[in-house]
Amino acid sequence: MTATAAAHWTIDDLDFSRIALDVVREDETLFYLACSASFIESGSDLYTRNLIDYFEGDEEVTQWLREHWEPEELQHGRALRAYVEHAWPEFDWEPAYRSFLEEYATYCKVELLAPSRALEMSARCVVETGTATYYRALARATTEPVFVDLASRIAADEVSHYKHFYRYFRRYRDQEQVGRARVFGTVARRTWELKSEDADCALRHIARSRHPAQAADRAWLRALGSRVSRVVSRNLHPGSTLKMLMRPLDLPPRVENALQVPIEHFMQRVFLR
Template identity: 55%
Template sequence: MSSPSLPWSLENIDLDGIDLARVRDNEDLFLLLCSASFVESGSDLYTHNLIDHFAGDDELQAWLRDHWEHEEMQHGRALSAYVRHVWPEFDWEAAFKGFFDEYGAVCTADELESSRGLELAARCVVETGTASLYRALNDVTDEPVLKTLTNFIKSDEVRHYKHFYQHFRVYRDRERIGRYRIFRAVLKRVNEIKSEDSDIAMRHVFDRRYPALAGNLAEFRRVTSRAQGLLKRHLPAEMTVKMLLKPLDLPARLHNALEKPLTKITERLFLH
């Protein structure tokens, strides 16, 4: 079987060209990038759950197996390569193993929505979160290689969103899912945006990075809140709201009436 065609490759990331002075001493950026590399590197677990969930849908299963999984895993490889190059003293493999062992125990098919259509709506929320994450990371940094990498990943995540959204529309009509149920599924996943996987990843990064503070919940919250605050100040609020509202398929006038105030609310919640 031939390898999948990917939109970009690791050869496009010039690790030797990294301007270390711009990133080396940024602990917040280290925590964010390393935890993201863990989640992306463990993506084969939830990909396999999704493939099983959509048994019988050959088209969607083929895309998940032959494209989405490979692109997500490439994100993990590229991010881990960047982290290892900038922070070579960090034992990435050992920390990732701890994450993967714990995450593997909780990443189960039980976490998925029973309705395929609602699960695809939830996937749209997740892809909104990842696209927003990498857009924010791109805005946070002025290191050229990292800007290239985060732009590649952000573009992949937006494309993944569009693909899930197309399949969502098919299942929405097939299962006759009303707007209220979609809203509930979207809201549920939004409320879980600080998801279990990213929290587990951040904890394993923190414990390995600061072994003297391992298990110190107060210090963990202090350090990670500072890093998360950096992201929130760069959240692309308008893009995020547009992507979240789309599955609701609201009438144009209602959509337009909600978009601006929701964008302002999002900015107030996250940017101040």
């Protein structure tokens, strides 16, 4: 094990006995936020296999995906699951997750990746930006100290993952001579997809177990999704998000500055859809 891997946090670093149950027990929105995140993170091995197949032959990338990215993403899922099971022990996590995974697996296809390795790395930068932003927002959305600690740890991991994907993007961009216009198209499209069908899928399957009487009501589900989105949107701090999003575009400073306000408005629309 490398020194970096040895230094990485583990679930044992979290003291779930310290969860302030009086803060979270009645917070249904936080329940859905934490539980949906636990589902999506727990299914990250599906994406890892696709990416390893896509980047076959690039040992640096595939080794990092296999030995660092996948274990850390799966640990996020286990830690979030542990939090949910400590805070809301009446929720039967496993069968709800299995139901979710059956549908979620249909979204994870190699053919949905970007058409070149450079563009896929730029898309990965957007995804890591989105997840870092999401967990930072979750850390601000509650005062419960164990969840704040957990969400902050995951956000830091996502920033670290972003740095790796960005480095690989630069290498492939130079190899493929991909122009800024194509990178912009990928970044814009993937940003619009940040609030994706993945989250909606997770909410549906959680609701079927948590609130079966309401889960068949599409209006109720839409209201739930809107409530969850508003919590994230209200707690966004766009500064670092914008820098991460625009970095693969390698824009002149004056152009980057001019785009900050419209991109900030765009991000608000993404999370409020």
